Amino acid sequence: MNAQDLKNSILHLAIQGKLVEQREEEGTAKELLEKIEAEKKQLIKEGKIKKQKALPAIKADEIPFYIPESWEWVRLNDLALFIKAGGDKPRDFTTIKSETHSVPVIANGIQNDGIIGYTKNATVEDSCITVSGRGTIGFSCLRTEPFTPVVRLLVLNISNEIEQKYIQNVLTALLERGVGTSIKQLTVPMLQPKLIPLPPLEEQKRIVAKIEELMPYVVKYEKAYFEVEELNKKFPYDMQKSILQYAIQGKLVEQREEDGTGEDFYRQIQDVMKKQIQEGKVKKPKKLPEITDKDIPFDIPENWKWVRLGEIGFTNIGLTYKPSDISNNGTIVLRSSNIQNGQLDYNDLVKVSSDIPITKMCQQGDILICARNGSKRLVGKAALMDKDGMSFGAFMAIYRSLCNEYILHIINSAYFRNTMLPETGTTTINQITQETLRHCMIPLPPLAEQKRIVEKIEELLPYTKQLVKYI
Structure with missing residues (x-):
């Protein structure tokens, strides 16, 4: 198991309710959904968000795995105040950051945290989750500072009743593995009905805390795994070098x-x-x-x-x-x-x-x-x-x-x-x-x-070549 597989395993345990224990005093996700619904109605009434089109009810054959009784399966749209795609590059776009142009312009991709340049004004002021719709499809990131998204970057504004880092981890677990190999892009209509396993809010926070506690160990594991992989790659060649060195030092066969x-x-x-x-x-x-x-x-x-x-x-x-x-x-x-x-x-x-x-x-x-x-x-x-x-x-x-x-x-x-x-x-x-x-x-x-030395070398070297196949 490499480091990415280990990270994926941790995230999948998290979204299945197996990373932390459930606590009765923390209530249920059903109660949390009632609060989210009330929040949305109030924001619609105030004209801050638009009423969303209702999505189909979740069917039993859609559910991919079991979750704890206190959790609920919901669609991502149920938790979002809005999900939208970025627009065109701003007219004042520049690649140089300055006092006047300090707002990051965000596009798809992992490099440089997705920042491709800067502009004067932000089109997204609130803390949001971004998801790459092209390129590194499914890559998600929690952004807490104002920014301006561009085309094919999807922006999710999640309810204040939800721990955003939890949703970001869920999206990482559900979207990053294999999405890019099966589709050419990820769109808003594809993201809105995505099934999300929802725990109570306090359990969400504990899940996030546990993930953040474990990730430094994943980093250490990755370093150790890389070192072991490098040793494994070198081992057959080091073995071959050792055989030849023993041969020319008179240690491979006996003297007569x-x-x-x-x-x-x-x-x-x-x-x-x-x-x-x-x-x-x-x-x-x-x-x-x-x-x-x-x-x-x-x-x-x-x-x-x-x-x-x-x-x-x-x-x-x-x-x-x-x-x-x-x-x-x-x-x-x-x-x-x-x-x-x-x-x-x-x-x-x-x-x-x-x-x-x-x-x-x-x-x-x-x-x-x-x-x-x-x-x-x-x-x-x-x-x-x-x-x-x-x-x-x-x-x-x-x-x-x-x-x-x-x-x-x-x-x-x-x-x-x-x-x-x-x-x-x-x-x-x-x-x-x-x-x-x-x-x-x-x-x-x-x-x-x-x-005799040549015979012994030619007897042993094929074994070192076989090692390459198995390591």
């Missing part, structure tokens, strides 16, 4: 002596990279700074090794092409939109017909990374290439190594994002450069343990 060490695997990678350089398949990269103890962000198992991405793999930025290079029969050039939810999406493809260097071509198993984007949220999203023969755009990068399945999960971790895309004062960094990518430190486990 027979797996060897990260140092052993690092040397194997170095041998492969040197061979690729010697064969001219890749250029020799610049030497990277050694990792010192002060650089290390967290502890890892003894058989792991801290390395830089540039030490265990190669990276490159993508292809720059002109609009004139685009062709229906060219080579596919992957862009940021081709990575969706950690997977490659081939629905929105661009092809170019120009000659593409081998360094700008992807290989199956490469990690494709969005390296630059106007939205920081999209920078760093990545996916594993599942095909050969495609290129990638200038705002993209690829990373190629012998352990990309493991490294992809590091790239998806909060550690990588916080390292690569920090907030620098008031500046938001919206790109991952080649240098920052090569310098990025990662914990390197033995290859066999990497495989």
Whole structure:
């Protein structure tokens, strides 16, 4: 139950006579109606209000719920001295309040309490209830200061024998829920016959007092409910972050002596990279700074090794092409939109017909990374290439190594994002450069343990996605 549902429940308990007890000494609503009728006759006699047209008697099949014996079902028109709609904007209407133009001009809507401007003279002097006939249909408000209503705002002047706040609460309970979804507007003829559950006057006052006592708790509940909702929304993603963080700290699977060490695997990678350089398949990269103890962000198992991405793999930025290079029969050039939810999406493809260097071509198993984007949220999203023969755009990068399945999960971790895309004062960094990518430190486990880590992550992550459905 959200805060609005809680508020509605309180109001509906109130208008059913279940919020406060009934007291015999407070009389009955029937006696109250006799006083209202006498008041109306006197005002008609004095020429202050017009005689109202009689409405049909209330039939049993109209009554929506039971009320206490001391209450009465009445039509809203029975309690009102008048119900009318607002008129056109006054000729002297202005949006600026001043000494001469201080009377609020009220229209439909909740924003700014319905005030759209100001005028010199009020057309409603008495305390009244306003109801929105269009826009936020059914929204009601008790107004105690003189004002001028405009078209489609309905104005109710309720008998002096009635607690106006009670009627306003009744209208909130009966009108605000669903009225706007079934009708395009609310008119005076639609409002006049509305059924109102009427308690004795003193009970009305106690109901209003109880509602006002409870509403601050509804506000507190709303705040707490919102916080819980936000936690619920974040929980699956926080769980995913925790799984990845545990993985890169060596806490997700056990270490096994027979797996060897990260140092052993690092040397194997170095041998492969040197061979690729010697064969001219890749250029020799610049030497990277050694990792010192002060650089290390967290502890890892003894058989792991801290390395830089540039030490265990190669990276490159993508292809720059002109609009004139685009062709229906060219080579596919992957862009940021081709990575969706950690997977490659081939629905929105661009092809170019120009000659593409081998360094700008992807290989199956490469990690494709969005390296630059106007939205920081999209920078760093990545996916594993599942095909050969495609290129990638200038705002993209690829990373190629012998352990990309493991490294992809590091790239998806909060550690990588916080390292690569920090907030620098008031500046938001919206790109991952080649240098920052090569310098990025990662914990390197033995290859066999990497495989177990990847298996465990892929076993657990689907459960976090299922949580999103249920929260």
